[in-house]
Amino acid sequence: MILLQIVFDKVNYIYGLGTAFEKAALKNIDLSISKGEFIGLIGHTGSGKSTLIQHMNGLYKATEGHIYFNGEDIYDPKYNLRTLRHKVGLVFQYPEHQLFETTVFKDVLFGPLNLGMDKIQAEIRAYEAIKMVGLGEELLDASPFELSGGQKRRVAIAGILAMKPEVLILDEPTAGLDPRGRDEILDQIAKLHKESNITVILVSHSMEDVANYVDRILVMNHGELAMDYSTKDTFARYKELEKMNLAAPQVTYVMNALNEIGFDVSTDATTVAEAKKEILRKIGSVK
């Protein structure tokens, strides 16, 4: 049986309800996410992505509709929202702006200590989390402010992981990082997903990043869940995506352009490796 971890049942959210500035940010969202999925969330600025993820850990309360986590209604008065926020870890955009402690170790330790854990146990968790994001031991006592952009971001992610969430949501984790820093962070997240079977939701403006890592994509458009398909099926609809201010990875355009000039390749490649394989298959059969 596949366990449905997060379920949205006709969720609506209206900003400024009852004021002159009312705005529907989420419209009738139906959605279910199973444990262990690796999901991409894309959408133009203002499409409702951030509002959506902040409903997942109860930071926003739906104006209408229900949200279930592991089968329990999170709006039940008896439900413990505080626990939900540990189980659904949210890494905000530019999380390094939230680092504040004097050492990397102390910064990561803050979360588990705040959960009310005893010191030894919390330290073990902090240590594990720092290892999980691939930071070396020599950095434990460094000031977070001396680190590079990519390292700082890992410290911030470790701070969330130290609370052992069941779901990890990352809002634009690679914005502003150089290409290698981007690959390092995403590889680490993919590894984490594989090894610990944690559910990961990656919010991104980079279609290439999403294509390289996730299995399923949610597309938000003007507060609606406009698409919910596998990665390939999503990017096959690139013309619809463009109308929503989005795009497909560059290789998808290459394959479609080849197809249009009568070069009979399958157009569903979304990564360089897939495109390479498909073109070689085709050329191989010509020769």
Add this chain to the structure above:
Amino acid sequence: MDMIKVDNLSFEYIRRDENGDVESVHKAIDNVSFQVKKGDFVAILGANGSGKSTMAKHINAILYPTSGSVWVNGLNTADDENLWNIRQSAGMVFQNPDNQIIATVVEEDVGFGPENLGVPTDEIWERVEKSLKAVGMLEYRHQSPNKLSGGQKQRVAIAGIMAMKPQCIVLDEPTAMLDPNGRKEVISTVKELNKKEKVTVLLITHHMDEAVLADKIIVMNKGHIVMQGTPKEIFTKVDELKSYRLDVPQVTELAYELKKAGLPLDDGILTVDEFVLSLKKIQHKD
């Protein structure tokens, strides 16, 4: 004439303890020289911490050289008397659109710069109209910047710079926070301004597909310039770029991988069209 001339520039960030004694020195730029000709579109690539932004801040005199000199439009940035002339001729656009917009109405935001320069009122409005038109935002002139998308806000920020009639615009990762469409809007606006208004452009970016549009690319690593050339020349060197923590556009990578696998594709493919043409050529040979 050179719009920008950087001569043996070094810059050190110096950290001091409570007593004012030097605790550590970090050399962010180490003896760098280059020139940008008037009307050129130059992209600067480099890893985080390679010195790109520090370099950019020298060009409109936010930072001064520790040693060496920077000349903008023939004016030395180290000379205080030149400060306002330099800031007017080299405008800067930053990463976060929300940090750059100050007024509550789009046209007032764009008019802020020229007003500050003491431009007569009639001319301010002329400039506002012209700048908003140039970035394709004229129809939003009476709106609140609040309601705009990220890409639109960045275009308003660029219009604000244009209204000061600069000869050069320095953009420090202007698309890092934007969605694909916003990125496209901003980059095509920049390209247009360069082509039509002949504004010199210095674009700092982590997006390789944006650098493809430049006339020239400068690659920085650890405070040094390590590569310089046309996009074709630079992106042909895939392995070298990767050693500097950089990348190439996906289509360039695909061509490079296929070449390694034995397909005789052209060197330095940078766009989807070039790729398709090159592959077509091979097929016709068969």
